[in-house]
Amino acid sequence: MARNDKNWWRDGIFYQIYPRSFQDADGDGVGDLAGILRRLPYVKSLGVDAIWLSPIFPSPMADFGYDISDYTGIEPLFGTMEDFDALIAAVHDNGLKLILDLVPNHTSDQHPWFVESRSSRDNPKRDWYIWRDPAGDGGVPNNWLSEFGGSAWQLDEATGQYYYHAFLAQQPDLNWRNPDVRSAIYDVMRFWLEKGVDGFRVDVIWHLVKDAEFRDNPPNPRYVEGRPPNERILTQYSTDQPEVHDVIAEMRRVTDAYSARVLIGEIYLPLHRLMAYYGNDLTGAQMPFNFALLSTFWSARSIEKIVEDYEKALPRGAWPNWVLGNHDRPRVASRVGTEQARVAAMLLLTLRGTPTLYYGDEIGMHQVAIAPEDVRDPFEKNVPGIGVGRDGCRTPMQWDASKFAGFSSVRPWLPLPEHCVRDNVASLEADPRSILNLYKRLIGLRQSCPQLIAGDYHPVAAQGDLLIYRREAEGRAVIVALNLGADPVTATTSAVRFGSRILLSTFLDREGEGIEGVLELRGNEGVIVAPP
Ligand code: GLC
Numbered sequence: 226m227a228r229n230d231k232n233w234w235r236d237g238i239f240y241q242i243y244p245r246s247f248q249d250a251d252g253d254g255v256g257d258l259a260g261i262l263r264r265l266p267y268v269k270s271l272g273v274d275a276i277w278l279s280p281i282f283p284s285p286m287a288d289f290g291y292d293i294s295d296y297t298g299i300e301p302l303f304g305t306m307e308d309f310d311a312l313i314a315a316v317h318d319n320g321l322k323l324i325l326d327l328v329p330n331h332t333s334d335q336h337p338w339f340v341e342s343r344s345s346r347d348n349p350k351r352d353w354y355i356w357r358d359p360a361g362d363g364g365v366p367n368n369w370l371s372e373f374g375g376s377a378w379q380l381d382e383a384t385g386q387y388y389y390h391a392f393l394a395q396q397p398d399l400n401w402r403n404p405d406v407r408s409a410i411y412d413v414m415r416f417w418l419e420k421g422v423d424g425f426r427v428d429v430i431w432h433l434v435k436d437a438e439f440r441d442n443p444p445n446p447r448y449v450e451g452r453p454p455n456e457r458i459l460t461q462y463s464t465d466q467p468e469v470h471d472v473i474a475e476m477r478r479v480t481d482a483y484s485a486r487v488l489i490g491e492i493y494l495p496l497h498r499l500m501a502y503y504g505n506d507l508t509g510a511q512m513p514f515n516f517a518l519l520s521t522f523w524s525a526r527s528i529e530k531i532v533e534d535y536e537k538a539l540p541r542g543a544w545p546n547w548v549l550g551n552h553d554r555p556r557v558a559s560r561v562g563t564e565q566a567r568v569a570a571m572l573l574l575t576l577r578g579t580p581t582l583y584y585g586d587e588i589g590m591h592q593v594a595i596a597p598e599d600v601r602d603p604f605e606k607n608v609p610g611i612g613v614g615r616d617g618c619r620t621p622m623q624w625d626a627s628k629f630a631g632f633s634s635v636r637p638w639l640p641l642p643e644h645c646v647r648d649n650v651a652s653l654e655a656d657p658r659s660i661l662n663l664y665k666r667l668i669g670l671r672q673s674c675p676q677l678i679a680g681d682y683h684p685v686a687a688q689g690d691l692l693i694y695r696r697e698a699e700g701r702a703v704i705v706a707l708n709l710g711a712d713p714v715t716a717t718t719s720a721v722r723f724g725s726r727i728l729l730s731t732f733l734d735r736e737g738e739g740i741e742g743v744l745e746l747r748g749n750e751g752v753i754v755a756p757p
Pocket of ligand 1: 288291292328392428429491552553
């Protein structure tokens, strides 16, 4: 891939690192930038193209870095600006790209902007946040709920007004209708772009603009008991407002003023609304994250339908992308099971569109069970016991069989599972048929195969647990056949012709095998096939 190509992000593969949990270099039980630098050869060995770092900026850590108190500094727990400069230089020297997390929807309540804003009603920064008078009865201004439980309004006793926080009370929302807020954040973006970062993943981008009249949100008629309480109301007026697209187009103009940068949006919305985030004439985010695989029922027909709907809904010229895991959702290996995790890897790396991998998924990491006394996630603390906790997917990377899995010399901030003695990078690297080696082979195959990078997607009719599709470019195709079930299946499709050859099986033991008749798949097996 030409690294200065402005479309590098289309051909590339993204790898998300949760900095607290990748590698601890200074022995405090929390990962840091020097640790990431030390593990760069590993990231490089995977064959991925870009690293996205979850937030590394100064933060009181109420939401583990998604509550920022200084947008242009480095959190001391993670290191210094010199560490950052060293990291970005090394990333670029290795031919990789670096993406930072931009969190423009809210700051920490400790951010100087908010400290000023709350200091008095007539402070010049008052309007940088969302302040409202109490309702007639002295209560909250409207019925909007925090994603992390309870009302989204917090009373500031001293000034007698409420401020809005879509997440924790320690994360007040900025007022994106205020032009000064916009330019302040665009300056933050320029600060990092000047330092050479290759783009941003923009946190909760669909939240940025709120209804100008702060109307009550309607109840959710489909609320399911046991689900998080904020789902009792829809977010009709608190998120996804039409004006947000102007803001995103402005952000895009900021990144487009620099060469070859990418804007990625975090958006949890139904398909038809997600598509608007590409913007008019594709002037919005280049990659509005597609999270459909995070919540799908894991069956051949559901996934086939998701891909078909997504492909159909894409605006003309829009580039697709796929995500299998992140720091907010249960690990893919736990969602689909250890056996299917390999099939999921093949799916992610053979669909049309940029794949984003979540650290640790390539070694098959599972959700780690978190004892009540070990819970760190504020979401779980506020809304306990219904399974919303995110600690289990944020545990330390399992590097080797040593005491703290090679992650740290001391007890890490989140627990390691006992089985990490067996399931770790060192042992899996040594096992030629491990999931880690499967990931490397899949990545290598994708990188060297124009059909897999850029080819069209064509579904191939199949039944039961079989999912089959063809990726076609330059007049040639490869076929991907995935068995989403545990029983063997026979693919009787004419798409796999006599004389076809297996390029890769998820079990890593059929490479080069010729297909003489029909294609037989073992339970939980996926294969990539080249026609004669
Ligand atoms: C995003 C982040 C999540 C965070 C939330 C509030 O959804 O991915 O981790 O808690 O925003 O910033």
